[in-house]
Amino acid sequence: MSTTTDPTFYRSPVEAIAAPPERLAYVVAFDRTGETPDALAVLDTDPDSADHGRVVGWAELPTKGDELHHFGWNACSSAFAHAGHHTDGLQRRYLLLPGLRSSKVHIYDTQPDPRQPRLVRTIGAAELAEKAGYSRPHTLHCGPDGVYLSCLGAANGDEGPGGIAVLDHDTFDVLRAWETDRGPQHMAYDAWWHLNQNTLITSEWGTPSMIEDGVVPELLLDNRYGHALHFWNLAEGRHEQRVDLGAQHQMVLELRPSHDPNATWGFVGVVISTEDLSASVWRWYRDGDRWAAEKVITIPAEPAPAEQLPPALQPFGAVPPLVTDIDLSVDDRFLYVSCWGTGELKQYDVSDPAHPRETASVRLGGIVAREPHPAAPGEPLSGGPQMVEVSRDGRRVYVTNSLYGSWDDQFYPDGVGAWLAKLDADQTGGLHLNENFFPRGQEFRGRRVHQVRLQGGDASSDSYCFAR
Template identity: 25%
Template sequence: MKHTTFVTRSRGWLWLLAITLMAGSAFADETCQSPFLPKVTGQEDYVYVWTLGIKGVGDGNDSLVTVDVHPKSKTYGQIIHRAPVPGRHEAHHAGFTDDRRHLWAGGLDDSYIFIFDVASDPARPKLVKTITSFVKDTGGLVGPHTFYALPGRMLITALSNANDSSGRTGLAEYSNEGRFIRTIWMPKEAPYGYDVRVNINLNRMLTSSFTGKKNFMRPLGELIKDTEAMKEFGDTVVVWDFHARKPLQVLQVPGAPLELRWALQPNHYYAFTAAALAHQLVLIHQQEDGIWAARSVADLGDTLPVDISIAPDDSKLYVASFMDGKLRVYDISNPFEPKLIEQIRVGETANMVSESWDGTRLYVTNSLLSKWDKPGDYWLKAYAWENGKLVHKFTTDFNSVGRAHLMNFGSKALRAKSE
């Protein structure tokens, strides 16, 4: 495995300039989106929630649920639309295409992919295409997880494979129209996969690692008692040459490093991840010689960190913890020494957390996986910073529609731009 070399910064700045010139500023977005999406700011109108269906609740199907989140709206905090898909597929993650006209959403169980039109009527997304051939297309990848926009393409991480349902897996690329392009298997030294994030300024891509289908589709209580199964979790972050899609380094990050979040300021050459089983906040940083390193910078306590979100100015990092239902806020002004500055208990469990681009609003959901969730209510909760404190703004009850999972932001302005 080759080590990284210093990237030419001027070339990176040209990429950033190109993206900036393409960018609009009419609608809002969470900070974790691909840099190839239009740069977005301001007040979001909608939160799209990819939602797991529950047997016996309504039609029981997975669905894309639209919640009105504009404070001046008469339906603020309410579900205003639901776009169901046929059946239950372990709805999990979703992501926009680079033109933001479509949202791709995946099912971890049967590897179905659902494509929604979110531009024609942003308040009422419409299912326009279903891809049922992901496993066949990709040569055996299973469990599409992260949907990450590239120019004209969708980059998809998978969690498993069709041969033995272990964590050996890879990445797939499709065109925006849904045509399969290629599969990139994870390196033998680091066969597990989970999240993917790109830093275009550095020409670097990071991938993290989780576990295979035979683990994530088992009841959690049963799984944690199986000593051998608990050994089959990833412990690596891979650093890639983004343009070549070639692995350059394998970093050891014990304990299933999950979501990856690059620092957003152009002179910050680092990213964060949270190792779920090791309860550690980990800094992935570029050293002066250009080589990348991983370093644990905070102990998150006896919990299960499942999602993180970074502030747009790289001042804060939010960590959602599943088992204790807490949202922790860290001051990361010094990324090597994060400081816990606030924590709130949002519920019995907490899962996904998304922050607005202006750094003032947060949204949290509480469903993780159908066989890992605790019995109870399902919801979307909104918070806002007021006088230096996180203040609860509303709770949207999801019990009549399913288990609220991943969030993406939408805006009325998108329709205006498309017309």
């Protein structure tokens, strides 16, 4: 077994930023109909390559109807904290692909040929339910005592409580449920941490039955989706504090802690307010010996003629921004906010995290606008910036356009298609669509595309052990 440290593990954010740029991107692609297998697509991101912006690898799952959604690496730079400074063979090598509908997890090896990932194991729904008591796996990160896999549902697959399953780092066996005392936590979504604070944070979406067939208007207007953050003792799996953002702030989703391991703050996005259809971003922070949260960004809804809106929005006469993803650059300088409803990607300078300042905005797609990409000016786009991923050096931003099959159909009833865009980011603020990188449509063989992972790591998949 090798004792050489994985070269894509970085002791600090500074090292990660200085590392070579990604040459490949991995993208999950799913078939909404469930008639053909979902797939892991590999894209060439090297601007000097003849295949730049094209799919150069394709691995289909052996099953159908999984609905690949979020996925991630088996290991990241946090391995310096839990595997010693000589990582003893632990490598950023395997991609774990949870199926949000099937509750299966397919594991692909990106070696020896990173363009041709190979399936090496499948974790079945029964193993996840029996050993951890969970279903509907959603997000994963490499953690202190295993791979942490957040799940939306309990073993029955329809209701909660959701929580975190722990997988063995090497064998990927399901070991147990992570929580030892969940306190008031019932709904689940994302999970991240402050390693140096011994703190894990979780957010809330809804139970599987609440999201399976789209937004349920009665549940939304009754403020029954998730609206809180939970703070836990990381070492003990014990719930310590619930911070309620207010019942009107529905669907508390993506968590993005500071990459500085000494910092005690981060951002979370909220999809919609039932008061005015606005979306928001909140900052959590340490306040003495407790945690607190405050709203730092509000994005208003945009008025629109009812006849241009899908049935779910016609009574309101407006397009909600629907902030469905956010991402924080590795240097903690810029926050990117995707507004899937209005079709907008916003960039904020968060050098002062308590007072974000908008520095750029790009329109692409949108429920009403259907703003085309400059590479295809005659093609109105469906969907909008949804999943957003930032390169380690902060110079490239990748966005895909699908949220979740049933929600796509609800808000874009004429179809979302499939596209992935790359934007170039200015180091002092500013965003520009890259006209040479716009894979779409049949490039993805009839599948919709969701999350992107970058070769060697990216802004949303690594935590670091040292500040410099």
